[in-house]
Amino acid sequence: MSDFGWEKNIRKVVPYTPGEQPEDKDIIKLNTNENPYGPSEELIKKIKELDIDNFRKYPNPAASELVEALADFHGVSKDKVFVGVGSDDVLAMSFMTFFFFFKKILFPDITYSFYPVWADMLGIKYELVPLTEDFEVKAEDYNKENGGIVIPNPNAPTAILMSRDDIISILKNSKDSIVIIDEAYIDFAPEGSSVIDLIDEYDNLVVVRTFSKSRSLAGLRVGYAVSNPMLIKYLNNVKYSYNSYTMNYPSIVLGKSVIKDNDYFKGTINKIIKTRESFSKELKELGFKVLPSSANFVFASHPDVDAVKIFDEAKKKGIYFRYFNAPRINEFLRITIGKDDEMKKVTDFLKDLVTEES
Amino acid sequence: MSDFGWEKNIRKVVPYTPGEQPEDKDIIKLNTNENPYGPSEELIKKIKELDIDNFRKYPNPAASELVEALADFHGVSKDKVFVGVGSDDVLAMSFMTFFFFFKKILFPDITYSFYPVWADMLGIKYELVPLTEDFEVKAEDYNKENGGIVIPNPNAPTAILMSRDDIISILKNSKDSIVIIDEAYIDFAPEGSSVIDLIDEYDNLVVVRTFSKSRSLAGLRVGYAVSNPMLIKYLNNVKYSYNSYTMNYPSIVLGKSVIKDNDYFKGTINKIIKTRESFSKELKELGFKVLPSSANFVFASHPDVDAVKIFDEAKKKGIYFRYFNAPRINEFLRITIGKDDEMKKVTDFLKDLVTEES
Numbered sequence: 001m002s003d004f005g006w007e008k009n010i011r012k013v014v015p016y017t018p019g020e021q022p023e024d025k026d027i028i029k030l031n032t033n034e035n036p037y038g039p040s041e042e043l044i045k046k047i048k049e050l051d052i053d054n055f056r057k058y059p060n061p062a063a064s065e066l067v068e069a070l071a072d073f074h075g076v077s078k079d080k081v082f083v084g085v086g087s088d089d090v091l092a093m094s095f096m097t098f099f100f101f102f103k104k105i106l107f108p109d110i111t112y113s114f115y116p117v118w119a120d121m122l123g124i125k126y127e128l129v130p131l132t133e134d135f136e137v138k139a140e141d142y143n144k145e146n147g148g149i150v151i152p153n154p155n156a157p158t159a160i161l162m163s164r165d166d167i168i169s170i171l172k173n174s175k176d177s178i179v180i181i182d183e184a185y186i187d188f189a190p191e192g193s194s195v196i197d198l199i200d201e202y203d204n205l206v207v208v209r210t211f212s213k214s215r216s217l218a219g220l221r222v223g224y225a226v227s228n229p230m231l232i233k234y235l236n237n238v239k240y241s242y243n244s245y246t247m248n249y250p251s252i253v254l255g256k257s258v259i260k261d262n263d264y265f266k267g268t269i270n271k272i273i274k275t276r277e278s279f280s281k282e283l284k285e286l287g288f289k290v291l292p293s294s295a296n297f298v299f300a301s302h303p304d305v306d307a308v309k310i311f312d313e314a315k316k317k318g319i320y321f322r323y324f325n326a327p328r329i330n331e332f333l334r335i336t337i338g339k340d341d342e343m344k345k346v347t348d349f350l351k352d353l354v355t356e357e358s
Numbered sequence: 359m360s361d362f363g364w365e366k367n368i369r370k371v372v373p374y375t376p377g378e379q380p381e382d383k384d385i386i387k388l389n390t391n392e393n394p395y396g397p398s399e400e401l402i403k404k405i406k407e408l409d410i411d412n413f414r415k416y417p418n419p420a421a422s423e424l425v426e427a428l429a430d431f432h433g434v435s436k437d438k439v440f441v442g443v444g445s446d447d448v449l450a451m452s453f454m455t456f457f458f459f460f461k462k463i464l465f466p467d468i469t470y471s472f473y474p475v476w477a478d479m480l481g482i483k484y485e486l487v488p489l490t491e492d493f494e495v496k497a498e499d500y501n502k503e504n505g506g507i508v509i510p511n512p513n514a515p516t517a518i519l520m521s522r523d524d525i526i527s528i529l530k531n532s533k534d535s536i537v538i539i540d541e542a543y544i545d546f547a548p549e550g551s552s553v554i555d556l557i558d559e560y561d562n563l564v565v566v567r568t569f570s571k572s573r574s575l576a577g578l579r580v581g582y583a584v585s586n587p588m589l590i591k592y593l594n595n596v597k598y599s600y601n602s603y604t605m606n607y608p609s610i611v612l613g614k615s616v617i618k619d620n621d622y623f624k625g626t627i628n629k630i631i632k633t634r635e636s637f638s639k640e641l642k643e644l645g646f647k648v649l650p651s652s653a654n655f656v657f658a659s660h661p662d663v664d665a666v667k668i669f670d671e672a673k674k675k676g677i678y679f680r681y682f683n684a685p686r687i688n689e690f691l692r693i694t695i696g697k698d699d700e701m702k703k704v705t706d707f708l709k710d711l712v713t714e715e716s
Contacts, residue, residue: 006561088600243450248609
């Protein structure tokens with residue numbers, strides 16, 4: 001018991017645990033799904049063009065330049081785009097805005113581990129909907145009363161993609177709830193997998209994206225939502241009730257510059273997809289079970305070698321994976337797709353370990 | 359009535375209205391209390407040194423470099439410092455963390471207009487404590503049951519400073535509540551006005567600061583809190599339950615660099631204080647009532663000329679002031695202290711207007 005009178009009045013939460021961010025440049029960092037290829041030359045140019053006088057002034061609170069660039073990119077009007085400090089900020093504000101209700105929201109039992117943290121902090125009730133035995137999201141399982149639905153597509157950490165038809169069926173069956181599709185990894189999925197084009201047809205759809213993965217800009221903290229103007233307006237009202245100036249000057253102008261740089265962007269995505277496919281094949285040859293990935297990471301387990309053992313041994317060699325000590329997935333590792341030479345070292349390391357242990 | 363089933367479930371708030379951010383470089387912008395002097399040469403140097411590879415990676419979630427530089431600057435250990443996306447982010451998280459209770463929190467009736475917005479959004483009950491007739495915060499008025507207290511010192515938009523003794527009496531009389539002293543403008547007050555040095559003595563004290571005013575970095579969005587390690591830990595838990603990576607890479611390294619640059623910083627503060635004193639004198643000579651300012655702005659009214667009239671006429675001439683249409687202060691204007699040549703133009707304009715109207 002604390003001696004402090006104020007102690008009982010304080011909000012106590014169990015926070016989300018982010019992946020480690022070791023500073024050592026020599027490690028092979030495959031634990032936080034960053035893009036191994038840096039941003040393009042265009043960004044370097046824009047950094048040099050930053051206007052010192054704009055640091056002194058408050059940024060444009062609507063981050064209009066960035067919002068307009070995103071609206072152009074997606075071919076929507078600018079009142080359909082909301083930006084935030086990474087997709088975590090966009091999702092946190094979406095939870096605050098859209099799930100202000102007594103009914104339980106639904107999300108998968110195995111998914112982005114921030115969802116239950118936001119719900120707990122904001123006092124939102126939720127129900128975990130189990131993935132199938134094959135770790136897939138089953139649309140029918142969401143066909144029940146709810147106060148909202150959140151699904152990442154592809155899901156994380158499973159990397160498995162859900163079909164557009166399944167999402168449409170969820171949207172149709174929960175017309176009175178907001179359905180958030182978290183497309184953090186969609187750029188690594190086959191073209192045509194996104195549901196951004198459905199925002200006009202389904203007024204309950206909010207699609208969330210990030211610059212941290214495919215756009216190679218985790219360090220800049222930019223995320224966004226695309227939805228209909230009504231829902232974007234509600235989101236903005238909450239944002240303006242929380243912090244009028246969430247986006248700083250560098251994130252607005254540098255964020256805008258990378259959107260224009262689409263060829264470079266497509267190039268790195270294609271390289272990552274190619275590496276993902278060859279790496280998955282090699283993992284399977286080593287006896288790993290690898291879930292079919294549409295993301296920039298794979299989720300894999302080995303029948304003979306303990307995941308914690310692999311995780312620990314890898315770390316000793318300076319290779320960082322992500323491990324979740326959670327039901328159903330505690331024998332899996334999430335491995336971000338790095339550059340080819342990094343994945344070669346990973347394969348060599350795993351080959352040695354599997355041979356030793358088997 | 360809306361046709362949408364989800365409409366009733368959405369959080370509806372009346373957001374804070376930030377001051378206008380016109381893009382035109384020719385205007386005299388005295389409406390958002392920015393520093394007219396840009397950041398130092400040191401910042402320009404650091405911008406050029408930004409490491410492109412750090413944009414691809416998630417920033418350090420604890421923003422350790424920045425936290426350590428602030429801890430050094432204030433001579434406290436690093437577990438006593440919390441950083442956020444401007445002091446608005448720090449205050450919003452403080453409201454979420456510390457006012458999680460059924461009792462009313464207290465703040466002045468005339469103060470930073472974001473306080474009631476946060477309280478309303480987060481469902482926190484509050485009671486406005488009237489300033490005295492002279493627009494001063496009276497310590498005894500806070501000597502009543504409460505779930506927390508928030509006071510900016512100097513207060514805004516009045517610019518009036520409260521004594522350390524008064525703050526100490528508030529801290530002593532509300533030991534079971536968290537008392538937030540928002541020191542956004544303290545660097546423009548006489549030395550020794552801050553209460554940061556009291557955080558060890560009073561375990562219920564949280565002091566909030568910003569880089570947006572004296573540090574000339576509104577565009578970077580950096581704010582911080584200094585308090586005891588327990589309260590900082592609770593704040594961090596809420597932060598990690600909301601967004602693990604609120605501070606982007608530029609804000610961490612550039613923020614750090616300006617802390618080191620203390621001589622430049624002191625120099626611009628002294629210039630602003632000097633201008634504030636001469637400008638206040640001239641306003642008084644024009645018949646204005648000017649509240650005694652310890653900030654980088656003045657709060658003034660004229661007995662013969664309507665504040666809205668001054669506001670509108672100034673805007674036509676490209677001079678932006680801030681006006682609050684609120685009880686007791688709707689005859690006042692808040693005027694940020696700009697450079698001497700800007701204030702000369704403002705004085706000339708006001709002289710003409712007052713002569714015409716009187």
